[in-house]
Amino acid sequence: MIELKDINKIYQVNKYNKVVALKGINLSIKEGSVVVLKGASGSGKSTILSLIAALGKPTSGEVVVDSVHISKLTDNFASAFRSKNIGIVFQKYNLISSLSVKENIILPLIPSNPDALELEKKLQKVLEMFEIVDKKEILVKNLSGGQQQRVAIARAYIDNPKIIIADEPTANLDEKLSLRFIEILRGLKQENKTIIVATHDPLFFGLDFVDEEIEIKDGHLV
Amino acid sequence: MKKMINFYLLEYAIGSLVRQKSKNIFITIILSLLTFLLTAVFFITSSIRYELNQTVDALPEIIVAQTKGGKHYDIDVSKADSILSITGINSAIPRVWGYYYFKNAGVNFSLVGVGEFEDDYKEILENGLLIGRGVRDVLKKSYFKEYFNFILSDGSLLKLDIKGEFDADTELESNDMILMSKDNLRKIFDIDETKATDIVVSVANPDEVQTVASKIQLLFPNTRIITKNDLKISYQNIFDYKGGVFLALFIISLFTFFIIIYDKASGLTSEQTREIGILKAVGFTIEDILKEKFYEGIIISLFAYIIGVILAFTFVYIFNAPLLQNIFTGYSELKTSFTLPFILDIQTLVIVFFLSVPIYISATIIPSWRVATMDAEEVMR
Numbered sequence: 001m002i003e004l005k006d007i008n009k010i011y012q013v014n015k016y017n018k019v020v021a022l023k024g025i026n027l028s029i030k031e032g033s034v035v036v037l038k039g040a041s042g043s044g045k046s047t048i049l050s051l052i053a054a055l056g057k058p059t060s061g062e063v064v065v066d067s068v069h070i071s072k073l074t075d076n077f078a079s080a081f082r083s084k085n086i087g088i089v090f091q092k093y094n095l096i097s098s099l100s101v102k103e104n105i106i107l108p109l110i111p112s113n114p115d116a117l118e119l120e121k122k123l124q125k126v127l128e129m130f131e132i133v134d135k136k137e138i139l140v141k142n143l144s145g146g147q148q149q150r151v152a153i154a155r156a157y158i159d160n161p162k163i164i165i166a167d168e169p170t171a172n173l174d175e176k177l178s179l180r181f182i183e184i185l186r187g188l189k190q191e192n193k194t195i196i197v198a199t200h201d202p203l204f205f206g207l208d209f210v211d212e213e214i215e216i217k218d219g220h221l222v
Numbered sequence: 223m224k225k226m227i228n229f230y231l232l233e234y235a236i237g238s239l240v241r242q243k244s245k246n247i248f249i250t251i252i253l254s255l256l257t258f259l260l261t262a263v264f265f266i267t268s269s270i271r272y273e274l275n276q277t278v279d280a281l282p283e284i285i286v287a288q289t290k291g292g293k294h295y296d297i298d299v300s301k302a303d304s305i306l307s308i309t310g311i312n313s314a315i316p317r318v319w320g321y322y323y324f325k326n327a328g329v330n331f332s333l334v335g336v337g338e339f340e341d342d343y344k345e346i347l348e349n350g351l352l353i354g355r356g357v358r359d360v361l362k363k364s365y366f367k368e369y370f371n372f373i374l375s376d377g378s379l380l381k382l383d384i385k386g387e388f389d390a391d392t393e394l395e396s397n398d399m400i401l402m403s404k405d406n407l408r409k410i411f412d413i414d415e416t417k418a419t420d421i422v423v424s425v426a427n428p429d430e431v432q433t434v435a436s437k438i439q440l441l442f443p444n445t446r447i448i449t450k451n452d453l454k455i456s457y458q459n460i461f462d463y464k465g466g467v468f469l470a471l472f473i474i475s476l477f478t479f480f481i482i483i484y485d486k487a488s489g490l491t492s493e494q495t496r497e498i499g500i501l502k503a504v505g506f507t508i509e510d511i512l513k514e515k516f517y518e519g520i521i522i523s524l525f526a527y528i529i530g531v532i533l534a535f536t537f538v539y540i541f542n543a544p545l546l547q548n549i550f551t552g553y554s555e556l557k558t559s560f561t562l563p564f565i566l567d568i569q570t571l572v573i574v575f576f577l578s579v580p581i582y583i584s585a586t587i588i589p590s591w592r593v594a595t596m597d598a599e600e601v602m603r
Contacts, residue, residue, distance in 0.1 A: 055503055056599035075595065076507040083505025094500050094602065098241045106230070108504040113228040155504065 002029040002052055002163070002194065007061035009047050009219075021047040023219045025061070029196065031162070034189050034209055037198040039216035045198035046091070048216070049165050052196065053086050054078040065163070083111055087156030091168035093148050095155070097141035101132060104140055105154045112159075126154040130184070146177040153184060163194045170201045178203050185209070231510065235517035250526045252482060257530025257578050258537070259475045264570035265538040269562040278454045282422035283431050285448040286314075286438055294446070296417035301442060305423060308437050310430050316418030318404045320411045322372065326364045331357055333411075335404035348403060350385035356397035358387050370400075375412040382406060479578070483585040490589050498593045499601030511594040512587055519586035523579040530578075531571065539564050 007025040012018045022044045029035050037045045050056045051063050054070045063071040070081055082088075087108070095104045105126060109119055127133045130150040135143060140151055149169065156164055166185075170178035182203060185195055189209045197204060205213060215222040239246050286305065288297035297316070305314040318335035351370065353361070361370055361384070371379040388396035408415065425434050435447045490498070501511055537543060542562055593601055 050599040053503070055602075056597045075597075076509065079502060079505055079507040079510075082503070088503055090503075090602075094496075094503065096497055096500060099237070103234075103237065107501065107506075110228070110230040110234060111506055111510045113230060119230075159505075 001031055001064075001066060002196075003027070003062075003064040004048065004051065005062045005064070007048075007051065007058045007063065009044075009051065009056075010059045021219055022051075022058070025219075025221060027214065027221065029194060030211070031066075031194055032189075032192040033211035034185065034195040034207075035197070036204050036207075036210050036213045037196065037216055038200060038205065038213055039222075040200060043216045044219040045216055046167050047219075049088075049167050049196060049198050052163070053088055053165050054082050055088075079111075083108060083159065085162050087159070087161040087164045089149070089152045089156045089164070089166040089169050091171055093152040095140045095148055095151055098139065100137050100139055101127075101135045101143070101151050102137060104151055105158055107155060108159045122158050122160075126158050129157070130154045145172045146174075146180070149173060149177070149181060150184075153181075157188070161193070163196070164188060166195070166197045166199075168199055168201075169197060170199065170203065175203070182207065228510075228513070231514050232517050235514050235521065238514070239518055239521060246522060249482065250522055250529075252478070253523060253526030253578065253582065254529040254533065256475045256479050257527050257574060258533040259530075260472060260577065261531050261534035261570065261574050262537050262543065263472055263475075264574065265534055265565075265567065266543050266562060268565045268567040268570060269538070272563055272565050274457055278450065278457055281450050281453050283425050283428065283450050284423035284435050284438065285453075286421040286423060286442070287419075287446045287448065289444060289446050296413055297420055297445070299416055299418050301445075302418075302421050304441060305421060305438055308434060308441070310426050310434055312424040312426050314421050314423045316421050318407045318411075318413060319419050320407070322400070322410065324360065324364075327360045329360055330398070332399045333407055334399060334401050335407035336401055349406070350383040350402070352386050352388065352401040353384055354388050354396040354399040357400055358384075372410045374409060380406065380409055476577070479581070483581055490593060494590075495593050495601060498590060499598050502594065502598035502601065508591070508594045512591055515587045515590040516583060519583035520579070522586075523582035526582075527575060527578055531574070538562055 004025050004027040007022050007027075008020075009022040010018050010020050025044075025048065027048070037048060039045050047056075051058055051071065052065065054063075054073060057071050061071070062069060065081075065085065068081065070078060073081060096107075102123060106119060106123055109122065114122075124133075127136055130153055132147065132150050132154065135147060135151075140148055143151065149172075156166075169181055173181065178201065185197070186209050188195055204210070286297065286301070288295045299316045302314040302316050305311060320333055321330040322333045323330050361367070367384070369381050369383045371381050374380055382402060388399065388401075407413070413419070423434070423438070425431050431449050431451070435449050439445070439447050498511055501514075506514075539562060
């Protein structure tokens with residue numbers, strides 16, 4: 001269960017200017033559900049995702065994931081929590097372009113220093129699952145947008161997190177590739193993953209496997 | 223059980239260095255050269271200091287020289303007997319020596335009449351010479367290979383055979399030296415049998431040197447008394463003066479090093495910052511990121527340190543420090559080209575290590591630490 005309680009988030013742009021990104025957000029997301037956060041650019045969707053992923057802290061309020069008050073975790077505990085529980089697919093994928101597909105995908109496993117066989121097994125599984133086995137040694141900068149996205153999903157999925165977060169995952173994809181991504185999400189839903197997608201892509205609206213669509217406007221839940 | 227070294231992290235660090243290979247190769251070369259320069263300077267200093275100490279240790283404890291109005295003159299040999307009467311003196315031996323100017327080459331030779339070891343050299347020196355390597359080279363250029371003609375005070379020539387040369391390991395002291403019998407030396411400098419250049423005194427108890435020197439001064443007020451300590455200070459002053467040149471080199475090296483460090487510590491590129499943000503987002507802790515940066519820093523700095531030390535070792539002890547050695551030994555016509563004695567100077571290695579490796583590692587870690595401690599969201603934004 002993910003709970004956001006009275007969340008306010010203000011970004012201090014500089015000494016004199018600040019941006020209010022979220023105002024009084026209260027939100028509950030059940031385990032195993034698929035939630036689509038929809039809204040225009042700048043509405044606050046990405047901020048909600050980053051708070052759930054413990055990438056940032058709210059200005060006020062609390063974020064609780066499976067009874068863990070993640071908004072109160074220190075940086076290292078937040079990283080450890082993220083590593084164990086959350087897989088993130090960023091809008092621009094945030095892959096390290098000079099690394100190979102394999103090197104990018106195994107990044108979340110490195111801190112836990114796993115056994116080589118275990119790592120290879122996990123890697124092979126995601127490479128097959130997301131159909132990028134033949135791209136294993138290729139530098140990600142040489143891949144197409146769709147292939148890069150699959151690498152990003154593979155990276156988010158490799159450590160088998162309970163929660164998968166995707167921020168505008170189809171923003172850089174054509175319709176065909178976007179539909180393919182939606183099918184991937186459908187598969188992940190069957191594995192009882194909690195999936196939260198922030199998007200303004202209409203392809204995500206009204207999908208049969210989506211449990212809830214939440215609209216956000218100017219930092220408020222509509 | 224958690225493994226001690228995270229080899230994936232190490233592999234990542236190596237990969238990260240390889241990805242920026244041009245920049246890192248450049249940094250490694252510069253660091254290696256700076257380490258080389260610093261280590262070479264320290265190695266030469268240690269070796270010469272060692273050689274100097276050896277030379278000073280071999281010097282007489284007290285030298286008594288005759289003066290008239292402050293100017294040096296030959297001393298009466300009989301004064302040695304008077305000096306011997308002072309309690310605490312082991313020996314007082316008159317020495318005959320002097321500088322001989324060889325016009326052809328424009329250099330001075332140090333001529334020394336054999337005293338204490340006369341019995342050992344007698345056969346060679348009856349009518350011959352034992353010469354230093356520098357003297358040999360100078361004489362060869364003037365085609366004196368088997369003998370040398372000294373010009374006496376009356377204009378006549380004294381032909382003496384070259385019977386041998388000093389061993390290479392005594393070159394610092396013997397390079398410009400010609401050893402001969404006292405009799406021949408007296409002829410060259412026109413020194414009477416009753417006179418000597420100075421008298422060297424050895425004292426039974428080294429702590430008494432100053433007291434004995436004062437007693438000799440009282441006994442012969444018109445003499446100049448030079449103790450080993452005076453010579454040591456005088457040598458040390460010359461050494462320190464020349465050490466100043468090395469100090470300048472040292473400062474330049476450090477300055478260059480710190481410019482590199484400053485440049486590195488002053489910040490990360492946007493690409494590097496973004497990479498740290500991604501690592502944090504996928505679950506790297508601050509500690510993981512710093513560890514990875516530590517590996518990067520230590521790989522480059524340790525490698526550069528080892529290369530620098532090996533280069534310095536080769537340069538100083540195998541090639542005998544061409545150019546740098548001259549700063550200490552001078553550029554005189556008859557310069558010493560002695561072999562620098564090998565001194566395993568752990569202190570030097572430790573100093574250079576701490577001046578390079580930890581500083582470079584810190585410069586690698588600090589900017590990354592600044593970024594790594596920020597919220598991942600803020601870093602990636």
